[in-house]
Amino acid sequence: MNGEHDPVTSTVPDTPGPAVGDPAGDCLSDEQLVELACGTSSLGWLDQAHAHAATCTRCAALLAEVGRMRARESPDPTTVDARPPSLSLRPLAVGDRIARFVIEDELGAGGMGVVYSAYDPILDRRLAVKLVGDHRRSEQARLLREAQAMARIEHDNVVRVFEAGEFDGKVFIAMEVMEGGDLRQWIRRGEHSWRQIVELFVQAGRGLDAAHEHGLVHRDFKPANVLLDGGRARVSDFGAVGFISGRDHRITSDAIVDEPDAGGAVTTIVGTPRYMAPEQARGDTPTAASDQYSFAVSLYEALTGQVPESSAQCGSTAVAGVPRAVFRCLARALAPDPGARHPTMAAMVVVLERALSRRARRIRASLVGGALVVGLGLGGILVPLPSSPCASPEDELSGVWDAQRRAELQSRLADGRQLGDAEWSRIARTIDDYAESWGHIRHEACLDTRVRAEVSESVLDRRMACLDERRIALEETLALLLDDRASGRELELVYELPDLSVCDDLSAVVSDVALPLTEEHREEVERAERARAQADLALIVGGVDPALESIDALLESTSWQPTQAYLLATRARLLLGQKSQQALHAWRGAYEAAVRSRDAELQLLLEMAVVDYLIGTNELDDAGFWMSVVGARARRKQGKRAVQLARMRASLARAEGHLAAARDELEAGIVLAKASDSAKVLLDVLYGDLGGVEMEQGNTEEALAATELAVAAATEAYGAGSLRALRWRTNLVSMSLSRRDSSWVERELREILATAGSLQYETGASQLLAMVLRIEGRAREAYAIDEARSDWCVSRLGPTHPQTVESLGSVARDLMLLGDTEGAEAMLERAVAAPRDVPGVSVQLLADLSYARRENGDLEGADEALSRADDIVAASPESRPRWEAALHQERGMLELARGRPRLAAEAFRRALAATVGRAPPAHVAVARLGLARALRSDGQPEQARAEAQRALAGLADADDGDSPLAREILDFLGEQ
Amino acid sequence: MSAAEDPVGTLAALDAGELWLAAGCSSGDRWATRELESTLLPAVVPALAHLRLEAAVLEDIKQITLQRLLTGSPNTSAKILEYAGRGRLRALVKVVALRLGVDIIRRRGREPTESATPDDWLVERLSTGMLSPESRAMKTEHTHAFKEAFGVAVQELSDRARGVLRLHVLHQCTIDEIGALHGVHRSTAARWIAEARDSIGNRVRRHLRSSLGLTSQGVESLLESLDSQVELSLSRLLPRGLGS
Structure with a gap:
């Protein structure tokens, strides 16, 4: 082709010849395109055209343009959106979601709602989603109630409702798609035997009865509301939901839905006059008996082509072939007094079935089903939607957070956790505020784009995605609070809900979704990454303080939120590793930042860190809770993550006393770690833990072997002077205590301490050395070591750190041995006064305190200390044989x-x-x-x-x- | 004035009118040519509206369309004669103009590189659009397998499914437009798109699993992210498109 020349004239090829490259098949000719434009092409030919367009950009573009042209000009109302231009504010489009259902198309619109065909990605099925709403709150509540009642009905003759809930201030009902047309259409086609007719009505009657059983009154039973599918009749459009929604335009043609009068009185008369029971027409509340009346009118009409004039007239009706019993049955159902009708729908159905069976032998029912498959029948006038797509801000979160959920949560929290009024109202207010600003931002976002036209659709998409994520976060948080396994810690999540203002901030929304890194941000990321590496190093080999300082400095200069979150997380991990007092506080801040930046990976990292921390502080309930969060989030992780998870599960199992399970987890972790380069650095930990578990099980040989492997792995990965290697060496010594002489032990420990230098108090070696010396009767030397360590702990870790408390306990033991039981008692009083309540440590200290008091002659005081320890053990959810043994001994x-x-x-x-x-x-x-x-x-x-x-x-x-x-x-x- | 007295006034509706016009134009009747210009050529403007061409360019297109309809090339007779009387002259005018317009757009480089086919483009678009930023990072490790999976997935679609997806994703055609092109209801078009989308998601997962193997590091995370992302990302992606 001659593409090099401009202007336009040169672009005209003589023939519609080949375009780019050498595409398969011929290019589309003008003639073919004309056929296409006129709608006279076959689908088969079009498929060929598509095949060609796969490789030809020019024909691909032409196809698209012809499609556009045709859509614009098509006179066929079924192919064109017939809604008037006033509805340019489209309600929901293909790809939007109602709850989890992805909209594929709009099937029809009624007075107060609209029906979509949609896809359920979870159950992988196609369904119809009806979205109905009423501006009257009372009606809205009733709608929801009835929709939920419908979802509970499972009956062959009732259109299945899969799910019902609230969405955008409207009620949505996800129901099965019926493609066989309705009973009215079927009747109109004529040529049906009375038996075929009655059989289908009997089915519908059973469906009505099932609904009545569930306390639902249909209120608008008529043939058009009975859907057919393969010979089966199913009743649809129950109650207020069915009414004001309309399965399609039919509703508005013959049903009436009144609006509140000017005075605001709500006297809802709904129904279709033709089929309506007299009491319903008077405005009385319709009952099951009213449905029976409508049913009878419908069946009478189907059999005779006319509506009955009266009950009496019905009773005297005679139609050739139709048993008189049928009309007598209908006559009773048509009694003006509801009390005079059949007692229930079921009773009426039985009468009709009897009439059918009486003649069953004579007339064999022909195939009902075969004739029923007709098109969906969606043609006709679509009625404009009255509501704006920018639904009112209130109620958009109903179903997620509304009065019902609120009450549910309150009762759960009050009953289950003795939550104080003040705390409850704080939590409730927090959620209320969140929900309110969510609705507000959503409404404004919609108005910005759809009404004010100030913001593009694509930004609206992002804002909605942003809001959606936050709605889900709220949903999940609330679900967690309502979960039976909730432990109390999750209450905090309410205060850590992802930031809503992001969705309101256009630039944030854009960056959140697309993450466009500026050069400056990229640098920040790099710096943060370095700081993280440094921090990880510090956790392994020490030097936490400088790492913390550099992170704090970076935080000052970092402006990009995701990076800030990253830094905060790193900082929190450091502090958690330090068992620092501020650790949980820092962790919470970092977790909040990670949640806010929607960084799932970061959240996982933080969750894992806090599990470790909580296991370390023996807060096993909380650790178990976060472990389950981690497990759910990371269930398919591989490599290092998988190894870490295995180790954490092992730690938790071990802390809980399930040693065999812990060993299994660790061995599995070792296999994983060996197979993965990235996870090899964790081998020492796995071996070290395994050694500990073996030791606890009394398998000293295995314990020693595993720990030696730990030392070797740590030495290889981090060097012989690393804290890890030294810790495993210390462990090795402690496991060898019973098989080595004390001089070897002492020599080994002193060497470890010398190698550790400034890290000496973190290796555990000094603690062990003091213990050994104590056993050796060298209490004075032990005391010197313990006292120095205790001083270090107080100054470095603070007076309430578990390690500090433990060191005070060691000093106390030394003092006891030195005969200074009063000094020991004072030391222990200090230790047990620490506010941090770590059960294991506390039990040990109280047992020691009891001993010291006993030695000092204070038997009552000794009793008191023991009782406190007993209380701690009793409050612990699991049995702790070791604690119990110590306390019984004492x-x-x-x-x-x-x-x-x-x-x-x-x-x-x-x-x-x-x-x-x-x-x-x-x-x-x-x-x-x-x-x-x-x-x-x-x-x-x-x-x-x-x-x-x-x-x-x-x-x-x-x-x-x-x-x-x-x-x-x-x-x-x-x-x- | 009756139709018989004013054939031009009812031209659009009558084959006879077309026949008359075509005959007049082909025989060089200047009056007929002017009628063609004033009656049929204006339809070119709305037909090309989507291309957003400048008014001057549209004028050019109209003139060239007219020229092509009336003169033909050395090997072919004038287009207008081929269509005379078949009620399709209006459509022909627009098709000829569309072709001109599309070529101009392509020439202006509003499309990807000339060497890429629409399906290459589609694969590229789907494979980048369907991933979260997190998995995009992971993707770099497996770019090849990933692209390949999408490529295979797209190729395995039926011609129609692929074509419909292309119209929707690349050309931003609405379901109404796709339905109109195929002469089916918009809901059918929507269903086709949904099915193509589902099919791609499933196939990509399957291909990735088999090509990378379950044990391969990171793939599971990738798949996990795909599992949760595909539906939403695609549905978010589809309505936007990359169009010209």
């Missing part, structure tokens, strides 16, 4: 000191029950020794001796036969 000692050996023996037996098979042999032996002492005090020397010997045997079995404890038991035996 209780036994206390009762012994009080001179109540029976009570003591009972306590020791409980301690024994909690330790046997679960705790190391030494713990069992301690409990047995206590029991032996109690028994001896109780005058049972033989039993006492037997227990002591069993304790000794247990220690010997564990190669612990010459430990201090064993010597103590031997001493006890010798005393006898």
Whole structure:
């Protein structure tokens, strides 16, 4: 072709010849295009044209333009949107959504609503969605009620309603699509036997009865409201919903819907006069009996072609072939007094069925179904919609947040969680405000584009997407609050709902959807990314403070919201890792930012971090809650994420005492980690955790092997001086305590501490060294180490950090050994006064406090401390054998000191029950020794001796036969 | 004035009018030519409205259309004679003008590179439009597999489905326009689009699964994002289009 010359003349090819490249098939000729423009082409030919257009831009464009031209000029009303121009504010377009249903087309419009064909992406089916509304709130509420009632009816003869709810201040009803036309059309085609007619009406009658059973009155039964599908009749358009919506234009042609009069009185008379029961016409509330009347009029009309004049006239009607019983049945249903009619629709149906069966042998019903498949019959006049597409702001969130949901939430929160009035009203007000501004912004957005024409459609799309996301966030949050498994923490989510103002801010909306990075933003992203890497490093090898400082500095200079969220998240993770006091606060802020930037990945990261943190602080309920959030969000993650998840699940299982499950998770994680380059850096953690789990199960060999692998993996990944490697080394030492001599242990630990340098208090080695020295009887040295560590904790972590509390406990133990029980008691009082309530730590400290008070002669105080510990254990949802064992042990000692050996023996037996098979042999032996002492005090020397010997045997079995404890038991035996 | 007395006045409705006009024009009757100009050529303007051409260019197009209708090329007779009396002269005028208009638009580079076919374009458009920013980043790892999946998915559609999708996505045709072109109800056109859309989503998922394998890192996330994004993104994408 001769495309090089301009002007226009040169663009005219002599023939409609080939365009770009060498496309398959011939280009469309003028003649073909003319046929197309005139609508005389066959579909088959068009398909060929499409095939050609796949490779020919010119013909593709021509096809499109001819289509446009034809649509513009088509005189055929069925192919053109017949709504008058006043409706240029289109209500909903293809691709819009009503709830989750994606609109594909508009099927028809009625006085107060419109029906769309739509697609349900979840159940992958096509359905009809009716959107109906009423500006009267009372009517609206009734609509919703009835729609929801319809959704509960499952009956072969009732059009299935899949779902009903509120949308945009209107009620939507998602129902099955019926493509077989309606009963009125069928009747009009004529040539049906009375039997065929009655059979279909019997079906419809059953459908009506089912509705009545559900407390629904149809109020406008007529043949046009009975849809046919493959020989089956189904009643549709129930109640107010059916009425004011109109399945299509028919409604407006013969039904009446009155409006409130000028005085505002609402006297709704709905129905179609032709079929209406007398009481309904008078304005009385229609009942099931009114439906029966309408049904009878319809059937009479179908059989005779006329409406009955009266009940009496009906009773005397005779039509050749039709049993008189049918008319007598109808006559009763047509009684002016509703009370004189058949008691129920079901009763009437039975009478009709009897009439059918009486003649069944004589006349075989012909195929009803075969004749019923007709077109959808959508032609005709479409009635203009009265409402603007920019629905009024109120009620747009109904179904999500409305009076009903509010009441539901209030009762749930008040009943389930003893939520105070003040807190409830704060939460409710927050949601109210949110919902209100959501509706306002949505309305304004619509007006901006559709009415004021100030903003383009594509921006409107983005704004709506933005609002939609926030609606979903609100929905999900509320669903979480209403969830039975809700634990209380999720209440905070109400305050963390994604920012609405973004949707109102045009530039934000645009950037949110398309994320156009400016150069400046790109730089910010890069800086943030570096800071994150630094922070991750700090978490691994230490140096958190400089990392925090650099993030804070970056936050000052960062303007782009997604980056800010990213930085906040990093900061929060650092603080969580530090178990910092501000950690949860920072976490909340970061989580809010991540939610606001709709950054699901960031949210996941934060959720994972908080699970770790909560497991660390033993807040297992909350940890379990967030773990489930993480699990749902990340269920199909691979690589590093999957490994992290496995590890977190293991940690949670371990904290909950499910050791076998924890091991399974860890082993699965190790397999995953080995298979993935990115996840290899987690191997040391998995091995290290596995070692811990094995140890807790008493498998020392396996524990040591796993921990050695952890040390090796950490050394390889992070270096021998890394905190991780040193921690695993420390673990290794602690696991070897029973098999190595103390000089090796001491040497090893001191080496670890020397390597760690400034990190020494974070390795756990100093703690362990102090413990070893304490056991060795070198309490003074232990005290020096513990006191230094405790000082470090107080200054670095603050007085209430769990680690600080624990270090105070260690100092107290040293002081006890040094004979300073009063100093120990004071130390423990400080420790238990920390507001942070970590159950495990608290139980241990209270047990120690009880011991110290007992030693100081304060038996009542000792009792009080033990009782507090008992309360904590009792409040814990799961059973904690180790805590229980410790407390029973202490209780036994206390009762012994009080001179109540029976009570003591009972306590020791409980301690024994909690330790046997679960705790190391030494713990069992301690409990047995206590029991032996109690028994001896109780005058049972033989039993006492037997227990002591069993304790000794247990220690010997564990190669612990010459430990201090064993010597103590031997001493006890010798005393006898 | 009756139709018989004023054939020109009822020209649009009558084959006889066309016949008369065509005959007059082909025989060089200047009066007939003027009638053609004043009666039929104005229809060119609304027919080309969508192309948003300047008034001067439209005038040119009208003149060239007239020229082509009346003169023909060395090998063909005048177009107008071929159509005379078949009631399609009006349509012919518009088709000839449309072709001219479309060529001008193409020449002005409002389309992608000349080497790309409409289907290449469609694939490109679908594969970028259907992804969230998050999965777009992931996409770079699998650009090839991804493009290929879309390519195959598009190719596997029936000619009609592909054509309808093209009209809708690339040319921004509404369901009314697509329905009109095919002589079907708008709801049918809408259904075709929905089906094509669903089909693409399903096929892309399937192809990606088989080409990348379930174990391949990141693919599951990609698919996951696809699963949730395809319906919405596509439905958001479709009404906008990239058109000229």
